[in-house]
Amino acid sequence: MADIETSERGSALWIRLNRPERRNAYDAAMAGAISDAIDDASRYRSVVITGVPGSFCAGGSLGSLATPSVTEMRGLYRSSLRLFDSIRNCPRPVIAAVNGPAGGGGNELVVACDLAVAARSATFGQTGPRVGSSPVTGATNVMGVQIGEKRAKELSMLCRRYSAEQALVMGLVNEVVEDDDLEAAVVRWTEELAALSPRYLEITKVSSNLWWNSARDSFANGLGMLVQAIGSDDMIEGANAFMEKRPPQFPDPS
Structure with a gap:
């Protein structure tokens, strides 16, 4: 099974994420294919990113977090950053067609896209601290510019789920339509x-990347901290709890 499907629809390239068995969560290879x-x-x-029916994107694949390899995890982190940079550096507008749950890195994928249209059944939210990770490539920084700092911290820290209508009110998406x-x-x-004009749309997009470019060092620093935390008790417990569908029991802070 191919990780992604691409097709031309008029003047647009459609990229459809195609790993339904894991809710379109991406590993390094899949992130590289999208990039x-x-x-x-x-x-x-223009470019459209969407998912096969049932899910938009569940973010980075969590299976490797339970038995983490530094090399593997570093590759996943770097491929995530490359994916989001590819969206921002693409000279054409990139639209997220959110057809289902956008969780964790999938929510950050929406943040990275220039525009977003959501199906009414779509949901949004971060998962980082709940699964032993942190959303450092968009949700802890650029999302604050899009929806406000307090609301972005709510998403990043509390890991709640939000409806498409709530995402529209927050400013995370541009439009909500029936599925x-x-x-x-x-x-x-x-x-x-x-x-x-594609030329002037490109100029507009490059100019609009001011806040993304300003946060770029924050991405790199955050990923460096995540690399140092690979194999931590919190990472392993968060991943195992997620896969076992139970509440995590994180160790007390020291």
């Missing part, structure tokens, strides 16, 4: 973008 597709998309007028209307709605967005 490669985005990096090769300059001939299109059956999602792809048609996103096509309308891509057609509207196709009528505009």
